[in-house]
Amino acid sequence: MSAAPDRQTTLQIDCVIIGAGPVGLFQAFQLGLQEIPCQIVDALPHAGGQCVELYADKPIYDVPGIPVCSGRELAERLQQQLAPFKTPLHLGQQVEGLVRQDDGRWRLQTSAGLVLLARAVVIAAGVGAFVPRRVAIDGLSSFEGRQVHYHAVEPDRLKDQRVVVQGGDEAALETALQLAASGQCASVTLLHRNSKFKADPALEAALQQALADGRIALALGQPVGLQPSADGQRLAALEIAIDDEHTETLAADALLPRLGLSPKLGPIADWGLAMERKLLSVDPATLATSLDGIHAVGDICHYPGKRKLLLCGFHEATLAAFAIAAWLRPEQRQLLQYTTTSPRLHELLGVAGKSDRA
Ligand SMILES: Cc1cc2nc3c(=O)[nH]c(=O)nc-3n(C[C@H](O)[C@H](O)[C@H](O)COP(=O)(O)OP(=O)(O)OC[C@H]3O[C@@H](n4cnc5c(N)ncnc54)[C@H](O)[C@@H]3O)c2cc1C
Structure with missing residues (x-):
C-alpha cells in the first residue's frame, strides 16, 4: 500500500481501478491474468468496500464455492488471490479528477495529490466513496x-x-x-x-x-x-x-x-459519463462506458437486468478484463486460457512447477 504523497507524484500505468471493493479487487486479479499491470485507488484506508465497511462480521452465503464467509473474510481472500500480481493500492485517497489528455490517456488526480496517467480506467466505485460523517x-x-x-x-x-x-x-x-x-x-x-x-x-x-x-x-x-x-x-x-x-x-x-459513514458518488457524476439514476451506463458485453477507455463494473454500473450482487460484479470484472485487453492490444488475438491448465497463467500466479493438488 502506498503512503499518501506529500507533494504531487505522477505514475504512468496501463490501467487504474477506482475502488478497492470486492469487485475492484477481483478486477485487478482478472487484469493480472490478462498481463495488464494496474493500480487501485480507494477513499477508505483499507480494501474491501461495503463488505468490510458495512457488514464485516456478517455472513455471506451466495459466493460460489464458499458456503459461508464473513464480509471481512471475503475481502481477505480476494486480497490473497490478488497477491501474486503485487498490485499497488493507494488507500485513503479519493479520485477527484478524471480528464482525457491530448495523447488519449486518462489523467486521474487524487485528494492526496497523486496523479495517475493511464490508458484504461475501470470504475468499480460501488455506491460511491465511503466518507465518515x-x-x-x-x-x-x-x-x-x-x-x-x-x-x-x-x-x-x-x-x-x-x-x-x-x-x-x-x-x-x-x-x-x-x-x-x-x-x-x-x-x-x-x-x-x-x-x-x-x-x-x-x-x-x-x-x-x-x-x-x-x-x-x-x-x-x-x-x-x-x-x-x-x-x-x-x-x-x-x-x-x-x-x-x-x-x-x-x-x-x-x-x-x-x-457512521455515508457513501458519496462525489466527483464521478461530473466526469461526463452517461448515467442512469446515478449509475454509469455500460455495454453488458464489454462493460464499456460512454467514454473510450473507461469501463465500469460492480454496483456502480447499470445495464438491463443488472443485479447488485457480488457474483454479478465478478462476472463483469472478467468480461471487462477481456475487453480492456482487446482495447490495449488490438493487434493481439485473444485466447481463453484456463487457470487449471495454462502454463503461462501458472507462471503469472507463481505456481509453475508446483505439484498438482490431489
Ligand atoms: C448489508 C449488506 C449485505 C450484503 N450481502 C450480500 C450478499 O450476501 N451477497 C451478495 O452477493 N451481495 C451482498 N451485498 C452486496 C455487495 O456487498 C455489493 O454488491 C458489493 O460490495 C459491490 O462491490 P463493489 O466493489 O462494486 O462496490 P463497493 O463494495 O461499494 O466498493 C466500492 C469502493 O470504491 C470506493 N470509491 C468510490 N468512489 C471512489 C472515488 N472517487 N475514489 C476512491 N475510491 C472510491 C469506495 O470507498 C469503496 O471502497 C450486500 C450489501 C450490503 C450493504
Whole structure:
C-alpha cells in the first residue's frame, strides 16, 4: 500500500481501478491474468468496500464455492488471490479528477495529490466513496489527522492522551472498548447524545461493565464548540451542550468521531459519463462506458437486468478484463486460457512447477 504523497507524484500505468471493493479487487486479479499491470485507488484506508465497511462480521452465503464467509473474510481472500500480481493500492485517497489528455490517456488526480496517467480506467466505485460523517463544529477540521481522527488510529498514537470517542453505535463502542483495553490512554470518554446505544447486547454489556469499572467515562450531550490551546495550535477541549441551556467543557487531546459513514458518488457524476439514476451506463458485453477507455463494473454500473450482487460484479470484472485487453492490444488475438491448465497463467500466479493438488 502506498503512503499518501506529500507533494504531487505522477505514475504512468496501463490501467487504474477506482475502488478497492470486492469487485475492484477481483478486477485487478482478472487484469493480472490478462498481463495488464494496474493500480487501485480507494477513499477508505483499507480494501474491501461495503463488505468490510458495512457488514464485516456478517455472513455471506451466495459466493460460489464458499458456503459461508464473513464480509471481512471475503475481502481477505480476494486480497490473497490478488497477491501474486503485487498490485499497488493507494488507500485513503479519493479520485477527484478524471480528464482525457491530448495523447488519449486518462489523467486521474487524487485528494492526496497523486496523479495517475493511464490508458484504461475501470470504475468499480460501488455506491460511491465511503466518507465518515463529519462533526459540524467551526474550526474542528483544522485539527483533522492530528487530533481528530475519523478512521482507525493505533492506540500508541494516543498514548497518555485524554481521548473522546463520539457516537453510540457499534463502531463507537468498539473503539472506546479497544482503547480502554489497550491501557495506553490517560482517559477514554464515550460522548453520545443520550444513553441509548445501537449495538448488540454483548457489546453493550461490555460497555456497561467498563463504565462501572471506571475504565471508560460517559459524557451525555452534543458537541457545539471547541476550545483551542493558549497558542491556538492544539485542540484543548470540547464544549458540550447538555440541554438547551447548559454547556459543559470536556477536556480532549484527541477526538475520534464514530458517527457512521455515508457513501458519496462525489466527483464521478461530473466526469461526463452517461448515467442512469446515478449509475454509469455500460455495454453488458464489454462493460464499456460512454467514454473510450473507461469501463465500469460492480454496483456502480447499470445495464438491463443488472443485479447488485457480488457474483454479478465478478462476472463483469472478467468480461471487462477481456475487453480492456482487446482495447490495449488490438493487434493481439485473444485466447481463453484456463487457470487449471495454462502454463503461462501458472507462471503469472507463481505456481509453475508446483505439484498438482490431489
Ligand atoms: C448489508 C449488506 C449485505 C450484503 N450481502 C450480500 C450478499 O450476501 N451477497 C451478495 O452477493 N451481495 C451482498 N451485498 C452486496 C455487495 O456487498 C455489493 O454488491 C458489493 O460490495 C459491490 O462491490 P463493489 O466493489 O462494486 O462496490 P463497493 O463494495 O461499494 O466498493 C466500492 C469502493 O470504491 C470506493 N470509491 C468510490 N468512489 C471512489 C472515488 N472517487 N475514489 C476512491 N475510491 C472510491 C469506495 O470507498 C469503496 O471502497 C450486500 C450489501 C450490503 C450493504
